[in-house]
Amino acid sequence: MSRSCDATSEHAVNASTLASLTALTARLHSEGCTLVVLPEGSDTPRCYNERGVATLYHLYTEQPALLRGASIADKVVGKGAAALMVAGGVARLHALVLSMEAQALLNQSQVAYTYDALVPHIINRSGTDWCPIERLCHDCTQPRACIARIADFVARQAQQSENPT
Secondary structure (H helix, E strand, O other): OOEEOOOOOOOOOOHHHHHHHHHHHHHHHHOOOOEEEEOOOOOOOEEEOOOOOHHHHHHHHHOHHHOOOOEEEEEEEOHHHHHHHHHHOOOEEEEEEEEHHHHHHHHOOOOEEEEEEEEOOOEOOOOOOEOHHHHHHOOOOOHHHHHHHHHHHHHHHHHHHHOOO
């Protein structure tokens, strides 16, 4: 069951937005995507299959126009992903799983959002600890601070893949 944030909030989702997000979420499921982005003014959603925040970070840094005003359906939204969406100007979001830390950032923004499950934090892929990006951004209070940490993380990951030990 999809949940919207508090109906009295400026973040509340209207019926039209809910229908749009429902369609994007259906595509997320039917195509096995991890992220679906419908750029503002477009009728063609774009599906992505990468895990983690890599796709959002790439869009934020290299194709920011795709995020401005966009509607997004995402499987898992932690604080880092929420920061990229807020700073990128995303208008609408549906998350299958949303962390409370991400919700706090979204509540400080203009992003209208819904979610299926709200969790204290995002866990790592092995299910043994916090997601590295969630932990990295845990004490950040502003999206830009999260993004600076994500940029460092992405750079370290790229360097490690170029120079494996």
